[in-house]
Amino acid sequence: MQVTLLGTGDTTGTPTPDCDCDTCREARAPGDATRRRMRERGIDATEGVERSRFSVHVRNERTGEALLIDASPDFRHQFLTHEVGLPDEALITHVHFDHLDGLGNAYRLFDDLPVHAANEVDPLTDESVADTIRSKYDYLDRVTVFDHAPFEPFETCGFEVTLVPVEHPPMLCYGVAVEDPETGAKLSLTGDTNYAIPDESRDALADADLLLADGLVPAHLCDHHPLGGDHHDGDGVPRTFGTKHMTREGALDLGDELDAVETRLVHVSHFYPADEAFAEPLAVDGERYEL
Template sequence: MIGCDCKVCQSDNPKDQRLRSSFLVERMGTRILIDAGPDLRQQLLRSNTHDIDAVLITHQHQDHTAGLDELRAINFIQGHSIPIYCTEAVEARLREQYSYIFQNSKYPGIPQIDLIRIPEGPFQIGNIELEALELQHANLPVLGFRFGKLVYLTDVNFIPESEWPKLKGLEVFILNALRHEAHHSHFTLSEALEIADRLEVPQFYATHISHQLGLHTEIESELKNGRNLAYDGLRFTLASS
């Protein structure tokens, strides 16, 4: 946090230095990015990512959409527009926020994006099969995504009954866990861990972590095997992929 002198914000441990939440899924040459927040440029640079086949947007909050303009760098490399998958409500917000992208008279160098509606049920992007989950972030609908035996849910504080079957048989489960204190639109760490335990997932990662949660090493030491805090730059491979 800008201007914060708490022990997390002042920590030298790179695992305490978090950019906004984002996730990249790769399978057999297909790469899908989830969310394009204000730190996207830095995230693409430091992970040496320059080939993205599609972007999924979970919801219209700025910390998940403010980096969309950075995709123009990917356009330059690929030489074509990039598909952005989102809901109708997110599309409306993006058209407002990025009006210059959607004007008829386009100036050179603006991002080339194709807005695509996310279908119901499983669908395919390149070599990756996926399915959206419809969840709640306080009053705001938000999407999560399942890729094979992996599920990524950020900015969620309620999972409707209809979506629980999509959380069965997971190998890795990633869920937001903002802090210890209750929050009106995010799960707390204990709420997230309770869900992970209920689902009996072998590997759980907490994401969208606030500086208020505490130091990475201290929280990690309190977690049991297979329950971890995600950190910037974390990579893993699914056994089932």
């Protein structure tokens, strides 16, 4: 299983357009320390460091097929920038634009793109994720949507894939477990979520070789959120920023609790201080893992 992180940023990405904060300046023109960190990850930072909107490419090296998890609005840029082929199938975790709107790129790039999504009806929208994809992209005959019940594994690209509910209020959102039944390799993604992931979902995500965990901001920034932080640890450190996303500290605690072999933080914002924004274990675009 080859995992390539095409997009590791939040809804605005890093650098954020028209932003002159220290972190965005560092992303555009990395200093020596950042370039050294990138070289250690096998990434050339000569022209800057990027966190585009979230997307993950998972290639099955046994079958030659590839699964795309979430379709970033930066789809075209990501596939031009990184050495991966177009996916054979896709999966969408939820209907926020930074995870969905790249599907419009299916026009003229695919003869048919099977897209997998949850069938659970969201009380907020009166549609499931699968239904929303159908209605939004009804003009694209190249997109074929397949509905799946949470916790019921299905096969795609030679992988066994399971959608698991997480907590991203007010909308339904899903994490994903991807397993290779032949090799036993496992990739888990939390999806966009706060720390209060249900126990059954935690069980499904546990024991991954690689966990990609939503770590939007460092915990100390909860002081600046109108709702503060939530799900505090024993020392009072918030594991949730507001209501929708985990803090760095929450994401790392979750990785420990799920016994992940390696945890990388994704959906990372430009609000990290510049001296922390490109340090481990915060992921950047282009990282690649062999599981």
